[in-house]
Amino acid sequence: MKPSLRSSDEDEAATSARQKIENALAQYEAALNASDTTAVAKMFVADGVFMAPNNPSVIGIDAIQRAYDGIFQTISFDTELTVAEVVQTASNWAFARTNSKGFVTVKTLEQRVPDANHELFILQKDANDQWKIARYSFATTNPLPR
Template structure:
């Protein structure tokens, strides 16, 4: 990995920690000003205000304990990097107290903004089998 790709891998580790800590402020620090969050089964959240609202809703509904595995990090232009990850762990649903497995595949498009890598676009989908 070149230096930019390594910096992105480091950002992804910070993102994992922010998710596990239900830390909206830390997540928001990693998003570009025009960032887009595209969670499975939900409409896209476009722009920082909408992204923040979406993460606040996620963290009020669930607690994640996941570990990211970086599958690939590819610099596609001087200020753009594509990253693909897989995550696995557990989720606790606050409304019911139920806990279960959590596993996703994720795609990140990152942009260098004022010299720092930021999440420009992020989407994920589950790799868990359908729940019965």
Template sequence: MNTDEQTIAAVLMDYQDALNKSDAEAVIKLYTSDGVFMPQHSPSSVGVDAVRLAYDAVFRAITLKVDFEVAEIRQIATDWAIVRTNSAGTVKINATGIDAPEANQELFVFQRIEGTWKIARYCFSTINPPRA
């Protein structure tokens, strides 16, 4: 990996850590100010305030313990990159305390802002079969 790819991979590890700590503020620091979060089965959250509200809601509902694996990083311009990842682990439904397997495929668009790589767009979909 080149230096930009290594830096982007490190941001993804910071994102993984923030998810596993249910830390919305740590997540927000990784997004651009106009970032977009596009979770499966939910409308897009656009802009830092909406993204913060979305992650706050996620962390109230579930607790994640996941590991990300980078499948590919493609720098498509000087300040833009596309990243494809896979994640797996467990999710605890906070209302019931029930743990279940968690596995997703993810697509990130990164933008370099003032020398720092940030998440500009993020979407994911499960690769697990539907839950009953």
């Protein structure tokens, strides 16, 4: 994962929070690339929401785990997140905007295709003071087919 750049006016507390959030995003990226449903689900808060394009929202850890089970049965990822922005909005809430680029492999076709997205993560600290994904949505940045 490519981390964000430190803002010149960022204080020590903000730097620490940003680094912890970026570490959480790196863990998500690693779990995604490993097709590790359990590790992905652990990155979400209990009432987390996963919002994939052209699909209804998926709410709660069990539903998120089932959604990623389905995704990982269909495709595998080789992608890298680049953090564009991290903003802590309260002591236990933040959002991160990322871009990703890489490939997905469509398992039934054994075809590797380019993949690029922009993502929005809303993060919340859990009871153990760990940053977790509370809401996650993404959209492709690949050009439309002609």
